[in-house]
Each structure stands twice: as structure tokens, then as C-alpha cells.
Amino acid sequence: xxxxxxxxxxxxxxxxxxxxxxxxxxxxxxxxxxxxxxxxxxxxxxxxxxxxxxxxxxxxxxxxxxxxxxxxxxxxxxxxxxxxxxxxxxxxxxxxxxxxxxxxxxxxxxxxxxxxxxxxxxxxxxxxxxxxxxxxxxxxxxxxxxxxxxxxxxxxxxxxxxxxxxxxxxxxxxxxxxxxxxxxxxxxxxxxxxxxxxxxxxxxxxxxxxxxxxxxxxxxxxxxxxxxxxxxxxxxxxxxxxxxxxxxxxxxxxxxxxxxxxxxxxxxxxxxxxxxxxxxxxxxxxxxxxxxxxxxxxxxxxxxxxxxxxx
Numbered sequence: 001x002x003x004x005x006x007x008x009x010x011x012x013x014x015x016x017x018x019x020x021x022x023x024x025x026x027x028x029x030x031x032x033x034x035x036x037x038x039x040x041x042x043x044x045x046x047x048x049x050x051x052x053x054x055x056x057x058x059x060x061x062x063x064x065x066x067x068x069x070x071x072x073x074x075x076x077x078x079x080x081x082x083x084x085x086x087x088x089x090x091x092x093x094x095x096x097x098x099x100x101x102x103x104x105x106x107x108x109x110x111x112x113x114x115x116x117x118x119x120x121x122x123x124x125x126x127x128x129x130x131x132x133x134x135x136x137x138x139x140x141x142x143x144x145x146x147x148x149x150x151x152x153x154x155x156x157x158x159x160x161x162x163x164x165x166x167x168x169x170x171x172x173x174x175x176x177x178x179x180x181x182x183x184x185x186x187x188x189x190x191x192x193x194x195x196x197x198x199x200x201x202x203x204x205x206x207x208x209x210x211x212x213x214x215x216x217x218x219x220x221x222x223x224x225x226x227x228x229x230x231x232x233x234x235x236x237x238x239x240x241x242x243x244x245x246x247x248x249x250x251x252x253x254x255x256x257x258x259x260x261x262x263x264x265x266x267x268x269x270x271x272x273x274x275x276x277x278x279x280x281x282x283x284x285x286x287x288x289x290x291x292x293x294x295x296x297x298x299x300x301x302x303x304x305x306x307x308x309x310x311x
């Protein structure tokens with residue numbers, strides 16, 4: 001999909017336009033070959049810079065080729081209500097005044113720009129636009145981490161009542177999200193540090209301050225991800241131990257119950273042997289006596305096992 005945006009020079013509002021012009025923003029989301037060729041012919045950018053960004057496994061980095069500089073970052077993508085993954089977003093800034101964003105699927109962090117929610121956003125200020133994208137991306141990680149933390153707390157409450165395998169698997173899925181976040185955020189942080197040196201793209205008044213804000217939020221997101229991961233590991237280990245203990249308790253109870261229930265069986269087996277049993281065989285209450293003896297011995301064994309914490 002190819003869309004072109006440009007900030008109006010009069011009211012400073014972002015508007016969608018039909019033609020590619022200088023100082024515009026070209027947004028490519030999983031573009032077709034014809035759309036890529038159209039952008040390449042107009043901007044003279046190296047086609048490979050665009051096509052390589054269609055790979056969802058592209059890593060964050062800065063790359064220069066011909067008349068353009070490619071900055072790749074990872075952005076969070078919500079798979080369901082608490083599971084996230086990350087996808088690359090490429091920002092290409094050309095020497096002939098074009099800015100191109102390329103991604104293999106829709107990137108939510110760009111929505112605020114399209115809806116004109118970003119203060120002091122101008123498509124003509126390409127370095128500023130790039131840094132604003134980096135800042136919004138860092139903020140989106142922080143928002144996502146709040147949802148992840150809420151999911152951890154919810155699952156912890158669930159595990160207090162039920163330690164089913166599904167609940168533990170859900171915790172592992174959340175941990176996978178945090179691993180994705182930590183890996184992507186650290187890579188994004190390296191990109192920010194390279195930009196901060198000022199030799200990749202021209203930096204203007206206010207850009208360094210904005211870039212510093214993006215770096216601070218990115219580092220904060222890294223720390224939060226690490227903390228949540230440690231908490232999650234602790235919770236998971238604790239409840240894995242609880243599940244194991246519950247199994248041991250159940251096995252111990254079954255073993256004790258087997259011992260207690262085996263007493264009447266043993267007594268009835270002895271009495272059922274084809275051997276003389278003495279006076280008890282002539283007693284009209286023999287059956288009742290046997291039952292009472294069996295129950296008494298079972299209760300005695302149960303009491304002994306209870307004292308040994310088998311029940």
C-alpha cells in the first residue's frame with residue numbers, strides 16, 4: 001500500500017495527497033512491485049533499501065546508500081490482548097527532500113502522525129520527523145509494558161486459585177514478549193546513540209533535546225522490561241514449585257489412603273483362607289467382629305500416618 005502525506009504550508013495540518021512531491025512523506029506498507037517502482041523512479045532512491053525492509057526479520061541499524069540514509073528500528077505489535085511481537089520499520093531520508101517509511105505490515109506508531117496528533121510535526125523537517133518517530137516508538141513500548149504488567153498481575157491472581165498448565169503457558173508467552181522487547185529496545189538504543197553523534201544526519205535546533213528524550217524513554221523501557229522479566233521468572237518458578245508440591249501432596253495422600261484401605265483387605269484375605277479359625281467361626285457376630293477389628297486397625301494406622309503428616 002502506498003500513501004503520500006504532506007504538511008500544508010498554511011494551516012500546518014497533515015494532509016493526504018495524490019502525487020509524490022518534494023518535502024512529502026511517502027508511507028509504504030507491504031507495497032507491491034509497481035508501488036516500489038513508482039517511488040524509486042520519483043525519488044531516485046536505491047530500490048534495495050526498500051525491498052529489504054519487507055523482511056520481517058530485518059534488524060535495527062543505520063545504512064547509507066547512494067542519495068539516501070536508511071534508519072531501521074523495531075516497533076511493538078499487539079498479537080492479542082497481552083502478547084506482543086516486534087516488526088521492523090524503515091525510515092529513509094533522501095538528499096533530494098523525500099522521507100519514506102517502509103514496513104512489512106501496518107505500523108501503529110505512525111497513526112498519531114497521520115491523525116495530526118504530534119506537536120510541531122512537519123513533513124519538511126525530516127530529521128525532526130525521524131526523531132519524533134523514535135520518541136513515539138519508545139513511548140509505545142512503555143504503554144505496551146503497562147499492559148504486559150497488568151497481564152502479569154492478572155495471571156498471578158489466577159494462579160493463586162488454579163495452577164493449571166494453561167496458566168503457566170500463558171506466563172511463558174508473556175515472558176516471550178518481554179524477551180522480544182528487551183532485544184528490540186537494546187538494538188533501537190544503539191541506533192539512537194549513533195544518531196546522537198550528529199554525523200549521520202544534520203541536526204537542528206531542538207533536535208538533540210528531542211533525541212535525548214527518545215533515548216531516556218528507550219532506556220526506561222529496557223529497564224522496565226528487565227524488571228518485569230525478573231518478576232515473571234520469580235512468579236513462574238514459584239508456581240512451578242507449588243504445582244510440584246501439590247503433586248507430591250496428592251501422591252502422599254494416595255499412598256496413605258492405599259495403606260489404610262489395604263488393612264480390611266488383608267484381614268478378609270486371612271479369614272478367607274481354607275484353615276481352621278477357632279471359636280470365631282461359631283460366633284453369630286463373627287462378621288461384625290471382623291468389621292470392627294478392620295475399622296479399628298484402619299483408624300489406628302490412619303492416626304499414625306496423620307501424625308507423620310501423610311494426610
